[in-house]
Amino acid sequence: MANKSLFSSIKSKFTRTNTVNEAGGRAYQFTPKHALAQMAATGSFNGVFYASAQNQLDELRKLIEQVDDNVFLAKLAVYARERAYMKDMPAALLVMLSKRDTELMHRVFDRVVDNGRVMRTLFQMIRSGQFGRTSLSSSLQRAFQRWLNEASVGKLLSASIGNDPSLRDVLRMARPTPQDNARRALFGWLTAKETAKWAPATEADLPALVQGLIAYRQADSAKAQASILHDLSVRWDLLADAAKGPAVWKAIARQMGPQALRMNLNTLLRHEVLNDREMVDYVAGRLADADDIRRSRQFPYQFLAAYLNAAAEVPHKIKTALHQAAEIACGNVPELPGPVVIGLDTSGSMSCPVTGNRGRGGTTKMRCVDVAALFAAAILRRNPDSVVIPFDTRAYDVRIDPSDSILSLSERLAKYGGGGTDCSIPLRTANTKHSKRKFAGCVLVSDNESWVGTGRYGSTGVLTEWRTFVDNQKRLGVADPKLVCIDIQPYNSTQAPEHDDILNIGGFSDAVFNVLASYLNDDAARFVAEVESIEL
Template identity: 40%
Template sequence: MANKQLFQSQPGALLPRTTGMNEAGGVAYQLEDRAALAQLAATGCLNATYYASAETQLETVLQLAVKTPTDFLARTALYCRKKGLMKDTPALLCAVLASRDVDRLELIFDRVIDDAKMLRNFVQILRSGVTGRKSLGTLPKRLVRRWLESRRDEDLFRADVGQSPSLADIIKMVHPRPATAARAALYGYLLEREHPADLLPAIVREFEAWKKDRQGPVPDVPFQMLTALPLTSDQWKSIARRAPWQMTRMNLNTFARHGVFEDKQIVSLVADRLRNETQVKRARAFPYQLLMAYTSAGQDVPAEIRDALQDAMEHATANVPQVNGKVIICPDVSGSMRSAVTGYRKGATSAVTCLHVAALVSACLLRQNRNSVVLPFSDNVVPATLNPRDSVMTNAEKLMALPSGGTNCSAPMAELNRQKAQADLVIYVSDNESWMDTPAHGRFGGSPTRTMAEWSLFKQSNPQARLVCLDIQPYTTTQAKEQKDILNIGGFSDSVFEVIAAFARGELGPEHWVGEINQVPL
């Protein structure tokens, strides 16, 4: 008989071995190049995060871009701009394509560089030289000229906000040829050169006339053109009365600071605008944006408007799909999740943390899937009592108030196995920087992660179950290796819910998220 000690069954012997270490020093699975690039593009704002500097992120993106086919680069830029609503990384990928494949750049340029902010990002990145060139080049110049020529005169004037580079700087770089005398006059105005004022768009003439005496109604120009001017309280009220939904959400503290909310009628008008279901849906308001407005609102913002933000949150959760079966939601409440979700940038750091987003995603899923169980974790599972009938904001606040600790991603799975729980879908919302569950021998022996081992055990009693690891930070490792029943996805826009729902229904192919990006038409 064979030696029983030598040939005895080893638990987890067939599980995939880890292939790297994460930023926190724990064992992990390195994402495949395309998946890693997608993760960085969907979550990276090129700012410093808890574990990585902005420079490290940029270097990693550029290294991955070299290894990735240009078709996938183009599709990733499109996906993360249109679905993920990202700005910096899609513009960076377009700048990479300007050096590697101008034909692919031309195919996607107008869809990725879809507003003036994106145009400035693209030009700034390209001119910086980080992608290998400092000049725009023949085709990029033509694409920028086409962007300018495709805008109406009034729209081009409204796009003249922001610096480094300004719209005037870009016009000087690409030398567009005005097709009409009116456009020639507008270019002269933007470049501060002589021009026939009577040929300018009506809104420009109205704005210039108003600036001379500041009397009468404030012209309907972009908010950024007005903020540096010494406006009266009545003029600020005029701006608030006609502000669109997104501008209202983003400037509640500004309105309060300038006395707008001293007018009860305007308070009611703003509150009605914010809670209007049609406007919320038209704005494609992700609950994350409303949470940002709610948590950032100062004490001078009236309670009626805070309540309206909660009402808007309930409308916004309609974007979150229902998932068939029992769902387990595991938000990470560890210390690293207290960092800003879009990273740190001096003078421009978001007040919204990774924990805010994890709590909000969990509360939204619970609201739409009321048989769900929420298992927050840090070192271990953290007890929490949530009521699916409570508002999304209420449940999110309960999760955000939980104590923090180290990161142990295997803790929820271990608890489910201890309970012999049944579930169809397990969803992690984390930065995946698990380190507390890394055994000493695992750091050197290439063992499976503890999360993977616990998932394997869970599958024995839940053979049809699926696992989703939603990562909201720009890192390139995971605790659960991608396979038929495991999805790794990054981002914090509402598009992640669409992918999760499709995965839960068994509608995604073996490449899952990368497969989704590959379906984006060029």
């Protein structure tokens, strides 16, 4: 008879770990495609708790070398930009794609480079030499030339905001051939060339939008500036430096889009815009405009950031509008097929800025735990019979009202914990404290860097507790409970390996909710499959 201990059938349920994560704990390695998708949906080339910016870049290049599928790279670049709403990672993928398949690069270029910020980021990455070249290849040059010639005047003016690199740098290296005198004059003005060098174009050929901007900057009074702004529609950043007082700033505020308003509430307060009740009503209305919120693709957590950063003097009506906006931004969070256990990681590593450390003045105040708490609050709001379990190396008992506002819920949940990480805690708590309750599954929102505790037969604690959870739920009559691990940091391992009843997905955009819902509703959608579903 064979050794029953060695060949026990129960061991097949407990997959042995095959790597060690950044925190030093046992873990499961993602496949190269999954790891690359995880990084593309969460990485920002800034230092995070367990990885430096250089570590992320090195890991990205290594993973791309392992993924011998150019179509997947192209689709991932589009997914990262259009669904995960990232900026740096899509640009990096596009640079790598330009070296492997120029035809595919051209097909997705305009979908990835959809604004001047991404265009300048792409240029910066190329010029840095980190991807093997320091100048534009002929193929990339054609792509840049096409973008620069086809971009609207407004888009080019927006692209001119910022330096290192500047739009002037891009134009000088890309060397686009102007299609007409209007574009020739515009390129000359953007690169600060002497007017004589624009020939055959002249100042009269400058687009009306540029002429209006020049007139605004040269106006000698606030009244003249405000009058010009009635017929001038450009980004507020192009107007701010020359603004001559509160009246002009009020006109600028009316030019701002909802995202600019949200990000500059304290600026408007400082320039006395919010001393005017009519302007307060206007700003509040724009912030909570449902169509604007959906169209501008703002993350729910960005409203929390605005709320937390708003000065005490910002009017209450505007803060209330931020609450309303967050509710709208979470509006497409789906109702799940049943209540779930929501494990919210509040450990020390979750205190890291969600987009990494960008240096003084550039680092977001939004921490991973704030984003995770907002995810948990949003899921709970649409699925009020669910149970939220904040954890580090212990579970925290919380009493919350699901009908409370999203921002209030998330702010309260983010205050727990701060210690080590044991991602099995929520499942263990569900298996003991809530063992008589039926759940459709469990959702873990974490950076997946568990290092406290281990599981049976060489597995992780999460997998061990998950198998107990499944057995218990099936006894209660739940046919097919599922585990979803939402990872909001760019690491390449997990605490629960992919399986029919286990899904790993990375990111912090609304796309995560859609994958979560389809999976719990028995759709076979997976993270990599979601990327591969992108049509080119």
